[in-house]
Amino acid sequence: MMSSSVSSHASHARPPVLALVTDLYFSVRIADVVRQQGGEPVLAASAEEFRHGLERWPVLILIDVHALPADQWHPEVRRAKALPQSKRIPIYAFGSHMDTETLKAARQAGCDHVWARSRFVEELPDLVRRHIEPPVVYPEGWDDRPAPAFLEGVALFNAGEFYRQHDVFEKHWMADPRPIRDLYQGILQIGVAFHHIQEGNYRGAVKMLRRGLPRLQNLPPVCQTLDVAGLRAAARAIHDELVALGPERMAEFDQEKLRQVKLRLVAEEGKSGKG
Numbered sequence: 647m648m649s650s651s652v653s654s655h656a657s658h659a660r661p662p663v664l665a666l667v668t669d670l671y672f673s674v675r676i677a678d679v680v681r682q683q684g685g686e687p688v689l690a691a692s693a694e695e696f697r698h699g700l701e702r703w704p705v706l707i708l709i710d711v712h713a714l715p716a717d718q719w720h721p722e723v724r725r726a727k728a729l730p731q732s733k734r735i736p737i738y739a740f741g742s743h744m745d746t747e748t749l750k751a752a753r754q755a756g757c758d759h760v761w762a763r764s765r766f767v768e769e770l771p772d773l774v775r776r777h778i779e780p781p782v783v784y785p786e787g788w789d790d791r792p793a794p795a796f797l798e799g800v801a802l803f804n805a806g807e808f809y810r811q812h813d814v815f816e817k818h819w820m821a822d823p824r825p826i827r828d829l830y831q832g833i834l835q836i837g838v839a840f841h842h843i844q845e846g847n848y849r850g851a852v853k854m855l856r857r858g859l860p861r862l863q864n865l866p867p868v869c870q871t872l873d874v875a876g877l878r879a880a881a882r883a884i885h886d887e888l889v890a891l892g893p894e895r896m897a898e899f900d901q902e903k904l905r906q907v908k909l910r911l912v913a914e915e916g917k918s919g920k921g
């Protein structure tokens with residue numbers, strides 16, 4: 647059974663890290679490191695538990711190549727890499743450096759990185775930290791004053807006009823060729839996800855949240871005076887609660903929580919600088 651039960655409440659905003667591991671030492675070690683770095687360990691000891699854990703949309707996947715027979719976990723890796731919502735989740739496999747054939751097969755199965763067990767143990771804290779708190783990127787335009795079109799989209803989003811905000815942010819996104827356009831697209835996709843929630847469309851909501859959140863992942867915490875960090879945390883919490891409920895219980899989601907998510911503009915002096 648997975649070590650991390652899924653609550654129907656999204657009080658946790660700790661990024662999940664999924665680990666397929668059956669060895670007690672590595673289970674405890676991985677769980678402790680993930681918690682220390684601010685994440686939530688999701689430990690799987692079977693292919694079925696791995697599939698359930700993947701539904702949590704983890705930020706990182708760790709696999710002990712000897713946890714299960716290859717014919718049980720290799721198909722799960724291939725499936726994860728074939729699904730649009732999970733194909734970009736990095737997968738790190740680890741095992742004995744002496745077992746070169748097993749490590750080679752893990753890479754062929756679709757693991758992004760395959761490490762010797764000694765390296766895995768040594769670098770685990772840094773590995774987890776990098777994915778729970780990815781490095782901040784400062785794209786050109788991140789510290790621009792918000793344009794009128796941006797402010798119009800913010801106002802519509804905050805008014806709960808999630809369908810209409812899409813058109814405004816899309817025009818703004820199409821008009822700006824710089825990488826900062828990810829900010830506009832990320833917001834509009836989260837807004838579209840909220841619209842799907844209002845319409846009772848579980849698959850559409852989860853899909854759009856998983857498209858929008860990665861676009862905001864590496865941006866500064868405050869961007870064009872917008873509290874990006876706050877939006878990321880709120881949207882992730884809503885995603886996690888939806889996944890915990892599942893499509894069958896989606897009606898139990900309190901839509902008042904959507905209206906509580908505001909695009910908050912902060913004072914110029916509140917913007918995070920580099921360094």
